[in-house]
Amino acid sequence: MSGGTPFIVLVAILGGALRVSTPFMFVALGECLTEKSGRVNLGLEGTLVLGAMSAYAVSYHTGSPWLGVLAAGCAGSALGAMHGFICKLPRVNDVAIGIAMMLFGTGIAFFFGKAYIQPTAPRLGSIMLGDWTGNPQLATALQINPLMIVGILVAIAMWWAFANTRWGLIVRMSGDSAPSAMAMGVSVDLVRFLATTAGGFLAGVGGAFLSLYYPGSWNQGLSSGQGLMAVALVIFARWNPLRCVAAAFLFGATGAIGPALQSVGITQGYYFFNAAPYILTLFIMIASAGSSKAGRDVPGELSIIK
Amino acid sequence: MSIHMLSRRKFIRNTGALAASAGLMASTSEVAMAAGVTLGIVYVGPRDDFGWNQAHAVAAKALQSSGVKIIEEENVPETDACAKSMESMVNLDGAQIVLGTSFGYFSPFMVDLAKKYPKVEFRHAAPLWDASKHPMNLGSYFGYLNQAHYVDGVAAGLSTKSNKLGFVAAKPISSVLSNINSFLLGARKTNPNAIVQVIFTGDWSLPVREAEAVNALVDAGCDVITCHVDGPKVVIETAEKRGVKTCGHNASQAPLAPKGFITGAEYKWITIYKGYADKLAKGEKLPNMVAGGYDTDMVQNTPYGAGASDAARKAADAAIADLKAKKPIYVGPLKDNKGKIVIDKAYDNYDPYLDQMDYLLEGVVGSIT
Numbered sequence: 001m002s003g004g005t006p007f008i009v010l011v012a013i014l015g016g017a018l019r020v021s022t023p024f025m026f027v028a029l030g031e032c033l034t035e036k037s038g039r040v041n042l043g044l045e046g047t048l049v050l051g052a053m054s055a056y057a058v059s060y061h062t063g064s065p066w067l068g069v070l071a072a073g074c075a076g077s078a079l080g081a082m083h084g085f086i087c088k089l090p091r092v093n094d095v096a097i098g099i100a101m102m103l104f105g106t107g108i109a110f111f112f113g114k115a116y117i118q119p120t121a122p123r124l125g126s127i128m129l130g131d132w133t134g135n136p137q138l139a140t141a142l143q144i145n146p147l148m149i150v151g152i153l154v155a156i157a158m159w160w161a162f163a164n165t166r167w168g169l170i171v172r173m174s175g176d177s178a179p180s181a182m183a184m185g186v187s188v189d190l191v192r193f194l195a196t197t198a199g200g201f202l203a204g205v206g207g208a209f210l211s212l213y214y215p216g217s218w219n220q221g222l223s224s225g226q227g228l229m230a231v232a233l234v235i236f237a238r239w240n241p242l243r244c245v246a247a248a249f250l251f252g253a254t255g256a257i258g259p260a261l262q263s264v265g266i267t268q269g270y271y272f273f274n275a276a277p278y279i280l281t282l283f284i285m286i287a288s289a290g291s292s293k294a295g296r297d298v299p300g301e302l303s304i305i306k
Numbered sequence: 307m308s309i310h311m312l313s314r315r316k317f318i319r320n321t322g323a324l325a326a327s328a329g330l331m332a333s334t335s336e337v338a339m340a341a342g343v344t345l346g347i348v349y350v351g352p353r354d355d356f357g358w359n360q361a362h363a364v365a366a367k368a369l370q371s372s373g374v375k376i377i378e379e380e381n382v383p384e385t386d387a388c389a390k391s392m393e394s395m396v397n398l399d400g401a402q403i404v405l406g407t408s409f410g411y412f413s414p415f416m417v418d419l420a421k422k423y424p425k426v427e428f429r430h431a432a433p434l435w436d437a438s439k440h441p442m443n444l445g446s447y448f449g450y451l452n453q454a455h456y457v458d459g460v461a462a463g464l465s466t467k468s469n470k471l472g473f474v475a476a477k478p479i480s481s482v483l484s485n486i487n488s489f490l491l492g493a494r495k496t497n498p499n500a501i502v503q504v505i506f507t508g509d510w511s512l513p514v515r516e517a518e519a520v521n522a523l524v525d526a527g528c529d530v531i532t533c534h535v536d537g538p539k540v541v542i543e544t545a546e547k548r549g550v551k552t553c554g555h556n557a558s559q560a561p562l563a564p565k566g567f568i569t570g571a572e573y574k575w576i577t578i579y580k581g582y583a584d585k586l587a588k589g590e591k592l593p594n595m596v597a598g599g600y601d602t603d604m605v606q607n608t609p610y611g612a613g614a615s616d617a618a619r620k621a622a623d624a625a626i627a628d629l630k631a632k633k634p635i636y637v638g639p640l641k642d643n644k645g646k647i648v649i650d651k652a653y654d655n656y657d658p659y660l661d662q663m664d665y666l667l668e669g670v671v672g673s674i675t
Contacts (some may be wrong), residue, residue: 012522019521020514110381118354118563137525140548193350215517215540216547220352220381222513256518262505263472267673274508286354 005066008137012263015141016145016256016266017249019214023048023223025151026206026250029158030199032244035234036081036162036187037195038175038301041083042098045107045227047076048236051207053113056218060121068121069147069208076204077197079105084196088189089282093162116218144184145213147205151245154202158241171195175299203227236285238297251277322619343402345369346377346395348388351410360557362407362431365575374583377401384410392419395484396426398495402586402630403427405579409434420444427592429582431575435594445594447578451481451556452488453599453655454571454631455532457607457658458553459492460625461568461618462500462530465551472523474533475543476510478674479664482534485571488635489532489553494669498580503528505673510536522543530568542567551613558608567611569622570665575604599655600629629655636660641668 027044034041046220051072059068083101087094127149130142162168163210173181174191210226211218233251258274261267315494344394345366353363359380370376377399388411395401396419404426406416412434416466420428420441428444435446462471469494475482479591486504493500503526504518518529524545531545532553532564539562545552546563554560554570585592598604607626610619629635631650632655642665649667 008525012525015521015525016518020518031433074614093328116351117352118356140521140525210514215513215544217539218511218542219355219513219537219539221511221537224514226514256522259505259515259519259522260508260525262519263503263526263528265503265671267504267671268675270673271508272507 004122004235008264009257009260010011011137011141012260013253013256016260017140017253018144019252021248022145022148022151022209022254023206023226024230024233024251025148025155025245026209027203027227028233028244028248029056029151029155029241030037030076030202030206030239030241031231032199033158033171033202034192034196034199034239036175036299037171037192037238038178038299039084039087039192039196040098041080041097041099041196041199042138042201042231043079043083043105044098044231046102046107046109047079047200048105048202048207048210049223050079050109050206051076051204052211053116053207053218053223054221055208056121056211057116058087059123059212060116060119063122065122065124065212067092068212069124069205072204072208073201074204076200076202076207078156078200080197080200080203081193083200085191087196088193088295106167110220113218113220117220121212121218123216126213139231142284145209147209147213150205153205155241155245162241172299175301178301192247203230207228217300230279236281236288238288238296239299250280254280310669315422342373343586344375344376344377344400345579345583346399346401346404347379347394348382348391348395348404348406348408348411349378349380350384350411351381351536353378355537356542356559356562357441357556358538359407361573362405362575364557365573365579368576369579369583370597372580372583375399382408384408386415389415389419392416392428401426403429403582403592405429405431407431409477410443416444419440421669425588427582429596433595433597435646437594440584442594446598447576447596448575449578449604450597450599450655451571451573451605452484454605454607455485456488456492456629456635457552457554457625458532458569458571458623459489459494460496461492461610461614461622462489462532462551462553463493463495463497464615464618464621465568466493466497466500466530468527469497469501470528470530471500471502472520472526472528472531473502473504473670473672474523474531474535475504475506476517476535477508478506478594480661482668483663483674484660485534485555486670487665488661490667490669491635495625496618500669502672503671504666504670506672506674507535513537513540516540517544520548524548524550532570554608560608560611564612566613567608568613568618569610570608572606572608574604577603597656600626602653604649607639642673643668643670 055068055072058071059065090281126143130139174188178188231245237247254277257276349359351359366376377395382388392404412430432598492501507515530551532543538555542552542559542562551566559566634652637648642648
């Protein structure tokens with residue numbers, strides 16, 4: 001084959017980053033938006049699974065995977081809206097509701113998803129970015145899905161909007177100081193409700209990527225905790241949408257190390273390499289928590305901080 | 307009808323206790339002997355997972371057509387929940403035999419139930435039953451799937467151009483290692499230059515990592531992929547997308563890979579289940595331990611797919627005939643991939659020494675730690 005062993009590993013890591021990162025990216029962006037408004041939604045694992053199921057089911061019935069993506073977003077916003085609505089009620093803890101919503105989301109996804117394990121639905125296509133290289137491995141690694149580009153654009157738009165628009169300011173203010181927002185006449189509850197709904201939409205779309213692109217099938221073990229990891233990535237990315245994208249890529253890339261090393265014959269210690277993403281996350285968090293800026297990035301209204 | 311039923315019950319009462327206990331199941335050629343039996347079966351996952359659970363569910367469904375009443379429950383976790391479903395199968399549905407198909411159901415749940423309901427038969431799909439410790443109405447059954455993986459290997463050896471075969475495995479336990487080693491020995495039989503490259507994912511169901519493993523293997527030059535994970539769906543589909551050939555595991559994955567599917571290693575649980583039902587209908591004592599492979603019709607290979615060449619089909623058919631004639635797979639001297647001789651002579655396919663496998667043979671690229 002062309003290229004040496006380090007080349008194969010590097011290509012596999014690059015390919016892994018491009019293939020695996022998108023669901024993390026969407027869930028992290030959704031959670032970033034929700035947390036910026038001052039609320040924590042831990043239920044996004046359930047949203048991701050329900051999104052994956054709805055996307056697969058709708059794609060199967062309509063024959064259009066993009067309608068499936070839309071359906072996943074709608075299912076996700078429904079769960080987000082439910083979370084947002086319940087948390088508006090007095091004396092409700094958003095962390096506890098989030099966990100309940102996670103179980104609820106996976107539960108209904110498994111219930112309705114039963115009929116879709118066997119059938120084959122149309123999947124999303126990919127964009128070939130690497131055909132010019134003339135190297136089959138590199139060309140495969142550089143196959144990307146349009147949703148990944150959408151995710152990056154959403155991140156840039158969010159980052160710009162937080163800093164430069166009135167809407168962004170309102171979301172940030174609701175998240176940093178509810179009394180100030182109320183003094184300005186902003187309905188904090190409404191802002192958080194909308195932010196949670198929109199966050200749910202993004203997480204649902206992340207699920208569509210899982211079932212319609214990579215790994216590209218619906219089954220009950222599909223997510224295996226990715227939604228929960230993505231929520232943690234938001235803290236790691238310190239509530240910055242652009243850093244959420246970077247964190248998702250980093251996570252995808254390190255996740256590919258384990259299989260890639262085994263494929264070239266470096267087979268000792270694969271449990272350690274499979275744990276690489278978590279170890280790396282831990283180290284970066286420890287390193288970044290020490291910086292004096294870290295505290296300022298946290299939205300002041302988050303219930304986990306209060 | 308009622309007279310017939312009465313006489314059969316009498317027959318059960320009078321002869322049941324005296325019937326012989328040892329040995330494998332009788333031949334399954336008798337048809338529809340099993341009508342009137344109620345069989346309960348509990349699965350740990352969905353019945354249509356293209357894997358382990360589906361293999362059992364296919365057998366249960368086939369048994370239903372021969373008149374056995376089947377009570378099924380899926381997605382039952384390996385907790386108190388499995389004891390509750392089994393107990394309700396006994397009390398509410400009148401199941402005469404309950405099958406637990408997941409490893410963790412056995413102890414304490416099925417052991418306790420067998421003590422509580424001594425007139426009901428309990429059977430569990432892993433070799434855990436021990437005559438000195440466990441009740442006599444409890445037992446184990448399993449199949450030597452490695453024989454079918456050997457046949458996969460024989461076909462795969464003739465299907466590869468790069469001489470590199472990829473194996474996505476969950477955990478390095480003896481049954482998984484035995485499938486990998488048997489796959490290699492099959493491939494070496496038809497292609498002495500073949501090597502098997504293994505990736506361990508670390509758990510039974512990790513779809514994203516399984517897809518990553520397939521991509522990594524294909525990038526490293528493997529052009530036939532097989533696996534031992536709970537639901538091989540993702541592995542087979544990803545390999546098909548990458549344009550390489552595949553061999554299946556547990557149940558038939560042929561519909562998932564219309565272009566590249568060669569054949570697959572499948573259990574044939576129906577042989578065992580039908581044996582149980584027939585014996586119950588006749589009022590005979592069920593054996594406590596049932597295990598076997600090709601020679602007792604307990605494993606099989608998926609019908610050849612488009613990926614199997616004529617030469618591969620012929621070689622695989624010949625390998626199946628060899629296994630039916632009890633020809634050994636492990637013929638020494640064979641070294642493990644660290645250079646130590648681990649197989650010193652020809653071992654019978656059911657030799658207990660092979661059940662303790664904790665090594666990968668020379669020719670397998672991979673490590674169990």
